[in-house]
Amino acid sequence: VDLEPAATVTTGSASYPIYVKPGVLADLGRLLREAKTGRRAVVISDDAVASAHGAATRTSLEDSGFMVEILTIPQGEAAKSLATVENIYDRLVELAVERSDPLVALGGGVVGDVAGFVAATYLRGVPLVHVPTSLLAMADAAIGGKTGVNHPRGKNLIGSFYQPLMVLEDPTLLATLDDRAYREGFAELIKHGLIADVGLLNYLEKESPALLQRDGGALTEALAASARVKAAIVSADERESDRRTWLNYGHTVAHAIEAASGYETFLHGEAVTIGMTAAAAISHKLGMLDESAVRRQRHLIDHYGLPTAAEGLPRVRILEAMRLDKKRANDQQRWVLLEALASPVIRADVPDRVVAEALASVGIA
Numbered sequence: 448v449d450l451e452p453a454a455t456v457t458t459g460s461a462s463y464p465i466y467v468k469p470g471v472l473a474d475l476g477r478l479l480r481e482a483k484t485g486r487r488a489v490v491i492s493d494d495a496v497a498s499a500h501g502a503a504t505r506t507s508l509e510d511s512g513f514m515v516e517i518l519t520i521p522q523g524e525a526a527k528s529l530a531t532v533e534n535i536y537d538r539l540v541e542l543a544v545e546r547s548d549p550l551v552a553l554g555g556g557v558v559g560d561v562a563g564f565v566a567a568t569y570l571r572g573v574p575l576v577h578v579p580t581s582l583l584a585m586a587d588a589a590i591g592g593k594t595g596v597n598h599p600r601g602k603n604l605i606g607s608f609y610q611p612l613m614v615l616e617d618p619t620l621l622a623t624l625d626d627r628a629y630r631e632g633f634a635e636l637i638k639h640g641l642i643a644d645v646g647l648l649n650y651l652e653k654e655s656p657a658l659l660q661r662d663g664g665a666l667t668e669a670l671a672a673s674a675r676v677k678a679a680i681v682s683a684d685e686r687e688s689d690r691r692t693w694l695n696y697g698h699t700v701a702h703a704i705e706a707a708s709g710y711e712t713f714l715h716g717e718a719v720t721i722g723m724t725a726a727a728a729i730s731h732k733l734g735m736l737d738e739s740a741v742r743r744q745r746h747l748i749d750h751y752g753l754p755t756a757a758e759g760l761p762r763v764r765i766l767e768a769m770r771l772d773k774k775r776a777n778d779q780q781r782w783v784l785l786e787a788l789a790s791p792v793i794r795a796d797v798p799d800r801v802v803a804e805a806l807a808s809v810g811i812a
């Protein structure tokens with residue numbers, strides 16, 4: 448069976464395919480055997496995902512002759528810690544997992560980041576396959592090679608870049624995801640359309656009923672287009688700078704909303720759609736993005752039931768969180784804005800007054 452990659456990531460350190468196909472999980476064992484890794488596969492997952500999809504993953508691997516171990520971590524962001532990583536190292540040592548034995552990250556972004564960091568560091572690096580199971584992880588986290596965990600003082604402070612052997616995106620796995628988490632993932636798909644692909648925007652508009660019903664064919668189209676956008680950007684620029692910064696569209700305000708609200712009120716994707724609404728407002732106020740494009744972005748976000756405003760967050764708290772974020776990055780405030788749809792620019796000269804007006808326009812006053 449020939450399987451064509453939807454996209455390929457090529458960086459200075461590696462080149463690997465992203466496959467997007469309903470049922471592609473069944474091909475995992477065969478693809479891994481063709482990659483000539485060791486014969487002991489360790490699947491890292493979380494409790495919820497392992498109970499929903501662990502058995503199918505095991506079958507795919509065992510059918511191709513792998514010995515399979517499934518290690519689970521607790522569900523949720525709190526498990527994205529060095530303590531979790533240490534527990535996994537302990538298990539890998541006990542199991543005498545060797546340098547050529549592959550790790551399979553089966554889960555959302557938390558599992559992907561933890562398993563990726565373990566794969567990057569255990570025995571100075573073992574083969575890794577990402578099998579993202581949340582829409583957010585398919586659209587974003589599984590592509591690009593960023594791995595890492597949180598420190599009690601801040602998110603994603605510890606990590607490394609580590610590219611997988613391949614990424615397998617099976618849209619049928621999304622059937623078990625809860626509704627709010629499912630819709631959240633559209634934030635990053637919409638973002639990829641807004642920064643780089645008007646065709647993807649058209650598709651997300653036209654096919655929203657099928658996509659909201661988790662139709663496998665429609666998801667395959669949308670995820671493949673989205674993967675091409677992210678793959679092209681991270682291929683051009685593995686490390687954070689220039690083009691990779693475009694992926695932060697909406698994220699300046701989103702990160703501040705998440706920090707100021709204690710990471711509880713808003714899911715990441717929800718904070719991003721509010722942040723993109725603010726970024727579009729700034730773009731318009733600076734004479735770039737026109738009124739109809741701003742409206743189009745808002746309608747698209749509305750369509751997927753995602754927010755375009757936050758209530759009850761004082762502006763001073765948001766501005767303070769943005770200042771801290773900027774200080775940590777040792778940088779000036781660099782805004783990703785849109786000159787037009789699919790035409791991003793980075794601007795460091797946005798006046799405070801314009802930022803304040805844009806925040807007010809998304810309910811942050």
Ligand SMILES: NC(=O)c1ccc[n+]([C@@H]2O[C@H](COP(=O)([O-])OP(=O)(O)OC[C@H]3O[C@@H](n4cnc5c(N)ncnc54)[C@H](O)[C@@H]3O)[C@@H](O)[C@H]2O)c1
Pocket residue numbers: 493495496499522523524527554555556557558560580581582583584587588589590591592593594603620621622623624625628
């Ligand atoms: N490495 C990167 O480039 C990158 C990019 C974006 C986000 N991230 C990280 O990703 C994380 C967020 O990812 P997420 O939203 O996937 O969170 P997550 O991994 O916590 O998954 C969300 C929830 O959905 C459940 N779940 C996932 N797939 C499921 C399925 N198919 N069926 C049933 N339940 C399922 C999980 O158990 C979890 O409770 C954050 O830690 C973020 O920092 C990393």
Ligand SMILES: [Zn+2]
Pocket residue numbers: 587635698715719
């Ligand atoms: Zn994001």
